[in-house]
Amino acid sequence: MDQFVRLTAKNINWKVPLSSIIGYVGEFDSSLPNRILPVQVNYLYQTLFGLKPTTTLPWKEIDVSAKKVPLGGYSQLTTLQQYYRSVAKDE
DSSP states (O other): OOOOOOOOTTTTHHHHHHHHHHHHHHHHHOTTTTTHHHHHOOOHHHHHHOOOOSSOOHHHHHHHHHHHHHHOGGGHHHHHHHHHHHOOOOO
């Protein structure tokens, strides 16, 4: 099973561009291609212009969240639970 690994100069290989292509195919297949492009454009913009977000999640929090998903699905992530509650309508 693949695990989330922090991307560094040492572990960039042919899988990185391949995963982008697979990501786009998956997004188009799900009819939601608009989700991946803004993230990649934002990353390139920040990288090219040397900008950093004013706030980011600490790596430990990202690591813990990434390990929860394979065990219990995305519903295990607190931020997604909060988002769901904010948009879900009572039946």
